[in-house]
Each structure stands twice: as C-alpha cells, then as structure tokens.
Amino acid sequence: MPQQYELxxxxxIRIIRKRYMLIVVVFIAVTIASAFYSTRQPNIYQSKATIQxxxxxxxxxxxxxxxxxxxxxxxxxxxxxxxxxxxxKKVAERMSLLGDGVSLEQIHxxxxxxxxxxxxxxxxxxxxxxxxxxxxxxxxxxxxxxxVVEVYIEEDRLEKNKQAVAVRKHIEEQLVFVENRLRxxxxxLRELVSxxxxxxxxxxxxxxxxELKDQRSTLLQKYTSKHPAVMQMNEELxxxxxxxxGYSHEELEYIRLxxxxxxxxxxxxxxxxxxEEARINEVQKVDAVSIVEPPLLPRxxxxxxxKAGVFVGGILGILLGVVLAxxxxxxxxxxxxxxxxxxxxxxxxxxxxxxIHGRLEKKNDFFRKYKNFFEGHPxxxxxxxxxxxxxxxxxESIIAEAYRGxxxxxxxxxxxxxxxxxxxxxxxxxxxxxxxxxxxIAETGMKTLLVSSDLRRPAVAKSFGMKEENGxxxxxxxxxxLQQAIRxxxxxxxxxxxxxxxxxxxxxxxxxVLPSGHSPPNAAEILEAKDIGGLVAELKSKFDxxxxxxxxxxxxxxxxxxxxxxDAVVMVxxxxxxSREALVRTKVQLEAVGAKIAGLVLNHIKPxxxxxxxxxxxxxxxxxxxxxxxxxxxxxxxxxxxxxxTQV
Numbered sequence: 316m317p318q319q320y321e322l323x324x325x326x327x328i329r330i331i332r333k334r335y336m337l338i339v340v341v342f343i344a345v346t347i348a349s350a351f352y353s354t355r356q357p358n359i360y361q362s363k364a365t366i367q368x369x370x371x372x373x374x375x376x377x378x379x380x381x382x383x384x385x386x387x388x389x390x391x392x393x394x395x396x397x398x399x400x401x402x403x404k405k406v407a408e409r410m411s412l413l414g415d416g417v418s419l420e421q422i423h424x425x426x427x428x429x430x431x432x433x434x435x436x437x438x439x440x441x442x443x444x445x446x447x448x449x450x451x452x453x454x455x456x457x458x459x460x461x462x463v464v465e466v467y468i469e470e471d472r473l474e475k476n477k478q479a480v481a482v483r484k485h486i487e488e489q490l491v492f493v494e495n496r497l498r499x500x501x502x503x504l505r506e507l508v509s510x511x512x513x514x515x516x517x518x519x520x521x522x523x524x525x526e527l528k529d530q531r532s533t534l535l536q537k538y539t540s541k542h543p544a545v546m547q548m549n550e551e552l553x554x555x556x557x558x559x560x561g562y563s564h565e566e567l568e569y570i571r572l573x574x575x576x577x578x579x580x581x582x583x584x585x586x587x588x589x590x591e592e593a594r595i596n597e598v599q600k601v602d603a604v605s606i607v608e609p610p611l612l613p614r615x616x617x618x619x620x621x622k623a624g625v626f627v628g629g630i631l632g633i634l635l636g637v638v639l640a641x642x643x644x645x646x647x648x649x650x651x652x653x654x655x656x657x658x659x660x661x662x663x664x665x666x667x668x669x670x671i672h673g674r675l676e677k678k679n680d681f682f683r684k685y686k687n688f689f690e691g692h693p694x695x696x697x698x699x700x701x702x703x704x705x706x707x708x709x710x711e712s713i714i715a716e717a718y719r720g721x722x723x724x725x726x727x728x729x730x731x732x733x734x735x736x737x738x739x740x741x742x743x744x745x746x747x748x749x750x751x752x753x754x755x756i757a758e759t760g761m762k763t764l765l766v767s768s769d770l771r772r773p774a775v776a777k778s779f780g781m782k783e784e785n786g787x788x789x790x791x792x793x794x795x796x797l798q799q800a801i802r803x804x805x806x807x808x809x810x811x812x813x814x815x816x817x818x819x820x821x822x823x824x825x826x827x828v829l830p831s832g833h834s835p836p837n838a839a840e841i842l843e844a845k846d847i848g849g850l851v852a853e854l855k856s857k858f859d860x861x862x863x864x865x866x867x868x869x870x871x872x873x874x875x876x877x878x879x880x881x882d883a884v885v886m887v888x889x890x891x892x893x894s895r896e897a898l899v900r901t902k903v904q905l906e907a908v909g910a911k912i913a914g915l916v917l918n919h920i921k922p923x924x925x926x927x928x929x930x931x932x933x934x935x936x937x938x939x940x941x942x943x944x945x946x947x948x949x950x951x952x953x954x955x956x957x958x959x960x961t962q963v
Contacts, residue, residue, distance in 0.1 A: 338633065338636030341414045361456060362453070366604055390437045404431045443607060527551055534862065660915065665914040732859065734863065737901075740893050748918060771838055791846075878905055879909065
C-alpha cells in the first residue's frame, strides 16, 4: 500500500507554485468563456410600480370587520392574489398573449411564464407593495407592470363589493316583481270600476279586514297558529268575512283588489327605499388599492452584468484551476518534496541542483525564453553543452555551489574514489551531473577522470568538444591501451571548445576524459564478459577520482553490470518526472547486485518545487543576484576604463 502524506501549508504553496501554469490556463479559459457568455446574453429590462393597500369602509363596515374574524396576513394574501391565476389570466388576455382556441395547457404555460417574470415584494414597515416585471424590451416591461396593477385594482374592487352588488341586484329584481303585481292589480280594479256596475262595500269593514290580516301576518311571524292571540284574530276575521257575504261578487272583488293594491304599494315603497340604501352603500366602498408610483419606462438593462459576470468567472476560474492543480498533484505518482524522497527511498539527498532554465533565459533571445519557459531542460544542443559545463562557465552561480555541496557530501577519499552516476529513467540529467561534478572536484586539484561508459548514448567527450572514438569500448576489448584512450587538457584545447572558455577558470587542467569509443551492437554483453574490475583497479592507480557514466537502470542492464565494481553509486532523480515506485525499484535492483548507493542528487529543481525547511535556497538566490550586480559593475567599469585613461 503506498505511503500516505499529510499536506501542510508549505505543501499547498508548493503545489500551487508548481502547477501555476495549469491554474493560469484554467483561469484564462474560464474568464474568456464567462465574457463570451455574458456578451451573448440578451438585455433584460425591469419596470416597477408601487401600490398602497388601505381599507376604506363606512362606520358600519368597520364595526363589522372588527367583529368578524379574518385569518391570515393581508399583505401576504395580496401578493398571492396578484400572482394568482385569475389575475394573470386576465393580464394575458388584455395583453393579447392568449389567442383564440388555445388549450388549457397553453394557458397554463403562459400564466407560468408571466408568474416567473413578475415579482411582488412588500416594502418593510409600510402597507405598500412593489410590483416589478422583466422583459427583453423596455416597453413590454412597463406595459406588463401597468396591466398587472390595473387588473389587480379591478379584481380587488369586484371582490370587496361582491356582497353589496348582490344585495342591490336582489332588491332590483324584487322591485320589478312587486311593480308588476301592483300594475296588474290596478289594471283589474280599473276594469271592474269601468264595467258600470254599482259596487258598494262598507269602507269600515274593508279597512278593518285589511288591518286584521296585516296584524295576523305579523303575529304568525312570532307565534304559531295555535296561539290564543292568533286564534282570536282568526275568529274576528271569520266574523267580518261572514258579514260581507251579503255583498255581490263584484263588490267582494273590488274590496280584495283594493287591499292587494295597498299592500303592494307598501312593499314597493319599502323596496325603493332599500334600493337607494344599497346603492349608497355600494358607492361608499372606495377602492382599497391606490397607485403610489406608476411604472416608468426603463432606460438601462439590469442584466447581463457583464463586468460582474467576467469577475465571477475569473474567481471561478482561479478556484477551478486550484482544484485541478490539486487533483493533478494527487494523481501524480512522482515525489514532490525532498522529505518525501528521503522517506520513500531511505537514502540521503546529497544535493539539490536548481533548474538550468533560468540561466539559459538570461543568455538567449526572447523566442528561446518563450520556448524554454515550460520546462527546465535545455532545448538546443548549444544549451545542452552549456549546461553540462555550467560549473566552468559560471563558477559563482548557485548551480555551481550546488555541485560543490554534492562534492562535499560524497566524502571522497581513498575508500570512495570510483563513482557511478545513474538514474531510474532517461532524461534525468545523468551526464550533466557527471560533467559538472567532475569540474567541481577538479577545482580542488584532484586528478579527475570522466569515463563515458554509456555505450548506447555517449555524451561525455562531446561535452568537452571531443569525438567519442577510440575509448572505453576499445580499451575493454584490448584494441588499444588505456594510455592511448584517455584525453587530457591538450585534447580539449584541440577540440571544439574556445580557448577563452578553457582558460576562464582554473581546474579544467585536472579533467581527464575516457570517451566511449565506437558504440557496439551488444553493449551489455561486452560489459558482462570483459574484465571491468581490472580496468577499475588500473584507473584507481592513475587518478584520484573516477566517475563513470551509465544508461538508466530500469530500461537497461548496463548500470547493474558496472555498479558492483564502484565504490559509490549516485542516483540522479528529477522530481516530478519519475514515479516513486520506479525510484524504489531502481534502488532495489542496484542493491540486488551489491551496489553501494551513496545517495541521491535531485536535479532540475524549480523554486516552486523547493520544499526544504531551512534550505539555503533563498540565500543562494540572494548571493547569485548580488553576484550579478557585481558582474554588471565590473563590465561597466571595463567600459569606462578607456575614458578614464584618456582623462588621465
């Protein structure tokens, strides 16, 4: 099971700095997408109106409302009423949003669309409501708010006057009915009188009979027909009716019509009075809704907020970039910190070599800088040769100091003279470490031999401007002698290196090179069959320090064949390139053949990957910057020297 690591604040900062390009790319992409989305959105306009809710009733209506229980909040009820189906349906009809023959589903969709575009909010501390509407056109937004307010006022008026209107209509219907009955009775009475017959009836009996019938109707409203007063009234009526038996049929009809006409007149007058009261009561109910602020035509859109959208998109882009950076970091199987390297491999870190790309940027043109920006490896052959001799070209740089630190940590001496430089995989900088470490050791005056034992991709001799011929292959196959194969300072001077580069700093005269020779088709068989141990013993007798180059361990077996003859093996590891499993497997494979692994050299370390607590990286950075200033000063003084001499 792979080892788990707990991240601290330094780890978070390291990951962000390491993956900053991913964060920048995601940030730019999301910001551009947000800006494009914002510009593609249509303008949305909003219009608002303010209405006031106020109850205006008569004194009787106010007393009735005080007595009656009305649950619920009036403001909440008004909001629900405004956004209800009856109001919005009439709004849709008035704005011609519903055509002829529309289905119920289409009506429902239209109402839902209006409901989403209309907002109703109470104004805190008042009895006012703010009604708003949105639309892609400013005129449509204003008209929609205006229509909603108008329809709501009408519907509220109808709702509150519903009872009064019903009473008035009922009285009007009864009045028409009584008026018809009265007209019919009067017409029949006129016909009876105009018939020419002598109609006589006792006015007193007729009047008394009418009064008794009215009184009996009143008593029946209070008592039953068995009540003594009602029974007495009935006896009186029978007596009077018996007294009228002597009258003729026409006279009785005359008396009845007069009684009916008088009763209908009384009812008619009463209904006329009630009708006037109902009309007055209906008129007194003034509208409970008034417009405080009418809707205005909006001039500017409320959406999209393009600047805010781009800003929010940028924030989301940063957050998404950070998340993706941590996701990619978690998926990365390589080792991210020096502490992790030592914890996983169980070997000491001999040194940390900063990335070369910062140095190359200072010596190359703009296009080279752009090309080298994304990776620390040299991109051209010129850059590669420059990096392999950086200790020679820039002896006071932080990279040169890093190689001197490795030289110190190796504790070179009689028991540790022969060193093998190898790595788990390709392109981790083995040859660069070998050449620069050899230069750092040669500075101390020790005779240092660099053996180009990588027979598949030889590069040591080429780094010093020499050809890879008549070297290691020919020596182990006894084609030539060791003395004939070894190159020294004179061969370097005759090579491709410039003279001013050779004499720039001391120590290069202590460098000796054993080229690889011709590349054989069976490199592993040669290394396994020949007497490598005897060659190493002979080299020990002639040189103070011998450094062997080799191919990577995992893909090829060459390093495993040479390692047992070495006093120490140095593994070069580029953080972020090789997985921890490959690094551990390399160690196991070397130890299986008896190799003495001295430790690891961490190569191409960028500042954002540096995670050592207490590592003097920033001290080196300061020192290096200070050295640059000193070099600039020297150059300036050199340029000014002729002028000074002239003045003298």
